[in-house]
Amino acid sequence: MLQRTEHLTKRYGTKDGHTLERYLADGGYEQARRAMSMSREEIVNECKAANLRGRGGAGFPMGIKWSFMAPKVAPERPHYLVINADEGEPGTFKDRTLMEKDPHSTIEGCIIGCRAIGAHVAYIYVRDELHLAKDRLWGAIREAKEKGYLGAKPFGVDYPVEVYVHAGAGAYICGEETSLLNSLEGRRGEPRLKPPFPAQAGAFGMPTTVNNLESIATVPTVMRLGGENFSKMSALHPKEGGCRLYGVSGHVKTPGIFECAVGVTLRELIYDLGGGVKGGELLAVIPGGSSTPILRADELVNAPNEKDALHAWHGKSVLDVPMGVETFRGLGTMLGTCCATVLSTQACPVRAMHNLMRFYRVESCGQCTPCREGSGWLERLLDKIVAGTGTLDDLNRLSEVANSIMGNTICAFGEGTAMPALGFLKKFRPEFEEYIRTGGRSSTNRLELHAAAAE
Amino acid sequence: MAFQLTPEREQQLPEILARYPTKMAACLPLLHLAQEQNGWVSDDVIAYVAERLELSAAHVFGVATFYSLYHTHPVGKHHVWVCRTLSCALNGADAIVAHCEERLGIHVGETTADGQVTLHTAECLASCGTAPMMQIDCEYHENLSPEKVDVLLDRLRQS
Ligand SMILES: Cc1cc2nc3c(=O)[nH]c(=O)nc-3n(C[C@H](O)[C@H](O)[C@H](O)COP(=O)(O)O)c2cc1C
Ligand code: FES
Numbered sequence: 001m002l003q004r005t006e007h008l009t010k011r012y013g014t015k016d017g018h019t020l021e022r023y024l025a026d027g028g029y030e031q032a033r034r035a036m037s038m039s040r041e042e043i044v045n046e047c048k049a050a051n052l053r054g055r056g057g058a059g060f061p062m063g064i065k066w067s068f069m070a071p072k073v074a075p076e077r078p079h080y081l082v083i084n085a086d087e088g089e090p091g092t093f094k095d096r097t098l099m100e101k102d103p104h105s106t107i108e109g110c111i112i113g114c115r116a117i118g119a120h121v122a123y124i125y126v127r128d129e130l131h132l133a134k135d136r137l138w139g140a141i142r143e144a145k146e147k148g149y150l151g152a153k154p155f156g157v158d159y160p161v162e163v164y165v166h167a168g169a170g171a172y173i174c175g176e177e178t179s180l181l182n183s184l185e186g187r188r189g190e191p192r193l194k195p196p197f198p199a200q201a202g203a204f205g206m207p208t209t210v211n212n213l214e215s216i217a218t219v220p221t222v223m224r225l226g227g228e229n230f231s232k233m234s235a236l237h238p239k240e241g242g243c244r245l246y247g248v249s250g251h252v253k254t255p256g257i258f259e260c261a262v263g264v265t266l267r268e269l270i271y272d273l274g275g276g277v278k279g280g281e282l283l284a285v286i287p288g289g290s291s292t293p294i295l296r297a298d299e300l301v302n303a304p305n306e307k308d309a310l311h312a313w314h315g316k317s318v319l320d321v322p323m324g325v326e327t328f329r330g331l332g333t334m335l336g337t338c339c340a341t342v343l344s345t346q347a348c349p350v351r352a353m354h355n356l357m358r359f360y361r362v363e364s365c366g367q368c369t370p371c372r373e374g375s376g377w378l379e380r381l382l383d384k385i386v387a388g389t390g391t392l393d394d395l396n397r398l399s400e401v402a403n404s405i406m407g408n409t410i411c412a413f414g415e416g417t418a419m420p421a422l423g424f425l426k427k428f429r430p431e432f433e434e435y436i437r438t439g440g441r442s443s444t445n446r447l448e449l450h451a452a453a454a455e
Numbered sequence: 456m457a458f459q460l461t462p463e464r465e466q467q468l469p470e471i472l473a474r475y476p477t478k479m480a481a482c483l484p485l486l487h488l489a490q491e492q493n494g495w496v497s498d499d500v501i502a503y504v505a506e507r508l509e510l511s512a513a514h515v516f517g518v519a520t521f522y523s524l525y526h527t528h529p530v531g532k533h534h535v536w537v538c539r540t541l542s543c544a545l546n547g548a549d550a551i552v553a554h555c556e557e558r559l560g561i562h563v564g565e566t567t568a569d570g571q572v573t574l575h576t577a578e579c580l581a582s583c584g585t586a587p588m589m590q591i592d593c594e595y596h597e598n599l600s601p602e603k604v605d606v607l608l609d610r611l612r613q614s
Contacts, residue, residue, distance in 0.1 A: 078476070087581040088578070088579060088581070089579070090540045090541050090542065090578070090579040090583070091541065091542055091579070091583050092579070092581060092583070093581045093582055093583045093584050095581070096581045096582070123474075127581070128487070128524050129524075129536075129577075129580055129581075129590060130581065131593040131594070132595075162474075164474045166474075166483070166484070167483065167484065167487060168483070168522070169483055169486070169487065169522030169523070169524045169525055170522050170523035170524030170525075171521065171522050171523060172578060172579075183483065184480060185477065185479060185480050186475075186477070186479035186480045186481065186482030186483060186508075186510075186518065187479070187482075187514075187518065188517050188518055188521040189521060189522070190521075204475075204476050204477060204480075247583070247584060248584070249542040249583035249584045249586060250541070250542050250545045250546075250583075251545055255542075255583070255584040255585070255586075256584045257584065286541075290540075290541060290579075339583070341541055341542050341545070341583070343545065347545060352541060355539075355540065355541050355544050356540075356541055359540055359541075359578050359579070362578060363578060365521075447541070447544045447545050447549075448544065448545060448546060448547040448548075448549065448550065449545075449547075
């Protein structure tokens with residue numbers, strides 16, 4: 001059942017939630033103070049016990065990522081903590097709320113994170129458009145510095161920590177961690193080949209950890225509750241723990257960001273939190289940002305094998321599966337950023353795919369040929385279909401192009417384009433065929449609701 | 456005349472440089488600072504940034520052309536970006552774009568004849584829960600309606 005929590009969003013409703021005064025009144029910075037007298041291993045172990053899965057999209061366990069920075073690795077070289085607040089994945093708007101409404105939890109998380117990985121500097125990479133978020137973070141840094149929580153001796157301990165905000169300049173790809181590092185270094189934001197991984201050679205060639213902004217902002221909560229207690233909040237404990245931000249937008253009555261214990265279902269997210277579908281019935285939902293393949297409202301879980309992790313939901317609606325990194329991989333999609341985009345039956349799936357493929361064509365950084373050319377082909381084939389001159393063969397061509405992007409690019413942007421493309425084609429094959437046969441007349445051929453329904 | 460930062464902006468430079476272990480890392484912040492003053496990234500701005508950070512002009516030009524928020528051509532005094540990605544489109548972004556074009560009398564990508572406003576579309580601006588939305592200069596305007604847009608654009612043309 002739906003379990004709302006208030007660990008990350010406690011100050012969201014207050015006017016002064018972004019101020020140090022309010023943060024301190026809620027016990028702020030106590031965990032950073034405590035972390036300063038803990039060993040690196042102790043902090044990392046807390047985070048491992050929390051089963052905190054990265055909130056940036058891939059869901060990598062945060063404690064394990066931190067442990068890659070083990071003290072054995074080049075202790076003589078500077079280490080960096082880099083926070084990813086590029087928030088560009090279509091449908092995703094959660095990190096922005098944390099930065100604007102509660103920036104101090106991010107700064108406190110950075111202090112603890114620096115301590116845990118042996119870094120003395122943290123860079124928060126914020127997309128440039130988020131001017132209020134950048135101002136709030138800089139304001140929080142200033143306040144924390146004045147109090148002596150940052151600087152040469154945080155909390156009087158001889159372990160310097162500085163936090164800086166670094167603004168992007170308009171490029172979705174800079175959310176990809178190695179592209180982000182290039183951008184931080186003052187280069188074009190083109191992704192790097194891995195290996196070396198950031199923990200080996202990241203920012204400025206030095207050992208680096210890249211954490212999503214929500215991930216780091218959750219760390220003070222992990223420390224306050226203790227890793228194990230944090231993890232146990234989740235319906236999916238011990239696979240993934242704690243609470244997190246859920247977002248919902250598109251055709252819902254009350255879109256927004258909601259904090260809940262891990263394990264919310266799409267049905268709860270859409271109907272209980274999102275207030276239900278506006279303008280018709282539920283057609284489909286993109287679970288966690290545009291790169292995660294779409295799920296149809298009428299899809300059932302197919303897991304007849306008892307060994308299958310999803311067997312407990314066999315035959316049930318996909319809307320009733322708890323949202324988790326592994327459960328959603330099992331459904332053939334991904335949890336992604338946990339911000340869902342909802343399409344009502346008034347929305348045309350062909351138009352939705354067209355809209356997103358235009359996004360990927362615009363945002364491809366152009367470094368790898370399959371992605372640069374492939375994203376253009378996908379958009380142009382859809383241009384043709386939407387213009388009413390598509391053929392059934394174009395549907396096969398779309399699949400071919402998507403398949404030839406998959407696995408052939410330096411970074412995961414390629415998969416992020418191809419997977420949702422293949423998802424639309426698979427889930428809506430009959431609708432696409434009808435659309436082509438009728439030149440679009442079989443469909444509403446639009447995305448927005450009719451005026452009356454939008455009320 | 457060669458580009459120079461104003462004294463107030465010049466004062467920010469040492470603090471920016473102190474954040475990073477390399478001079479190159481100041482490339483994005485310095486381009487932002489220079490564009491804020493100049494309105495766009497001209498050849499003079501590129502030469503200036505290159506010299507101050509000991510980079511080649513080719514490097515700085517490569518950076519300036521990679522990112523969508525650096526303008527490598529003259530633009531209007533104000534910028535309007537209308538988000539057109541899926542959540543906004545599901546909530547009527549196309550009509551907002553069309554409305555802006557009509558009210559401003561220009562197409563997306565163009566600048567009004569008086570040089571006041573440049574109209575752009577944007578990809579998802581992390582404001583999907585308050586769609587449709589647009590950004591005007593440094594501010595977000597959310598839950599838009601054509602009427603709201605009219606008020607905003609009128610104010611902008613006079614400022
Ligand atoms: C194309 C692309 C865009 C991405 N955009 C973001 C983003 O905007 N924010 C983010 O935190 N992670 C983004 N990621 C994921 C990052 O590469 C990285 O996995 C993440 O920041 C790690 O943080 P986490 O372990 O805390 O999730 C993106 C990845 C790809 C391939
Ligand atoms: S789709 Fe417009 S802000 Fe996200």
